[in-house]
Amino acid sequence: MFSIHMTRLHELTVVLYAFSVLLYFFDFLNHNRKANRIAFWLLAFVWVLQTVFLFLYMVKTGRFPVLTIFEGLYFYAWVLITLSLGINRLLRIDFIVFFTNILGFIVMVIHTFVPEQYGSHVVGKQLVSELLLIHITMAIVSYGAFSLSFVFSLLYLLQYDLLKRKKWGKRLLRLADLHKLERSSYILAVIGVPMLMLSLILGLQWAFLKVPGMPWYDMKIIGSFLLLTAYSIYLYLHIVKGLAGKSLALWNVASFLIVLINFFLFGKLSSFHFWYG
Structure with a gap:
């Protein structure tokens, strides 16, 4: 049951992430401030969901999740969103969030298609x-x-x-x-x-x-x-x-x-x- 909830949470995150990037793209082409604001809050919600996912994953595994490519890609995407939101808040530079999260979304998509069991869990436990x-x-x-x-x-x-x-x-x-x-x-x-x-x-x-x-x-x-x-x-x-x-x-x-x-x-x-x- 726990795995099903984690999967659904991840699917929701990817969908909302996609909508956010699309709205940022629409704003980039048409200079639509309303689309920009919606995209920003969607991305902020994505960050919350990602943070919850990381926390639940840490509770499940009992360690910080960076020991496999599955975990590393997810953490990398989380770092990109965190930094882009923080810099956008501090510097107020338009388009920085859009361009950064094109990269972040690509990483998330790659992560989605990497099987979770990628790499040896036995080895992972030995090397922790x-x-x-x-x-x-x-x-x-x-x-x-x-x-x-x-x-x-x-x-x-x-x-x-x-x-x-x-x-x-x-x-x-x-x-x-x-x-x-x-x-x-x-x-x-x-x-x-x-x-x-x-x-x-x-x-x-x-x-x-x-x-x-x-x-x-x-x-x-x-x-x-x-x-x-x-x-x-x-x-x-x-x-x-x-x-x-x-x-x-x-x-x-x-x-x-x-x-x-x-x-x-x-x-x-x-x-x-x-x-x-």
């Missing part, structure tokens, strides 16, 4: 430790920060293109100015880089203790360090070299591709990352 949970949680939160940084860079490029082509209109006015978009993207990268670095340190420490003989050339490890390097270069270019504008935004977009590759592909090629199967 506070160190591992903190490692995975910090990694996903850093991915959430990079995701929003990527969205801000996309909005920057969109605003830049509209200004360059002198497309004056409501869409241009509703986007934040270039400096604000670039600054927001940079701040989120500043949050994501140390989070990822700490996650890698904790993950390596956990692997040293729990996985003797671990191959250090593992694709997941290599991918994580490539990701850290890409965003560290982004910060270096901005802080030391003073690079700004379109070039920096494009670098950020390219770096985010490594996030996607590392999250979805390198985990599959890993020889010991059971969380990714």
Whole structure:
């Protein structure tokens, strides 16, 4: 009975999420403030349902739910909604919630089609430790920060293109100015880089203790360090070299591709990352 209720709760969440994204899309095309408000409150309700789902899942499993790809994708989507709602509340930047939750909804759809039993529950129980949970949680939160940084860079490029082509209109006015978009993207990268670095340190420490003989050339490890390097270069270019504008935004977009590759592909090629199967 409990599983049936959990399934129905998840189905309702996905449906409401879809309506929210569609209303945001309608607002993006037609500048409809009423649609924007309805979409926002629908998304807020989705966040409540997701939070309830996570809480019930934690009660059911007795642990923080990030040890399988099924759990990790759901938590990643929850992080994206949480960050987008928070930033929208603080900065009042139109379209940030829409663009972020296109990505979040894609993650939710992928999560829906991943079987819950994906990965070994026996292995999962053997590997549970506070160190591992903190490692995975910090990694996903850093991915959430990079995701929003990527969205801000996309909005920057969109605003830049509209200004360059002198497309004056409501869409241009509703986007934040270039400096604000670039600054927001940079701040989120500043949050994501140390989070990822700490996650890698904790993950390596956990692997040293729990996985003797671990191959250090593992694709997941290599991918994580490539990701850290890409965003560290982004910060270096901005802080030391003073690079700004379109070039920096494009670098950020390219770096985010490594996030996607590392999250979805390198985990599959890993020889010991059971969380990714």
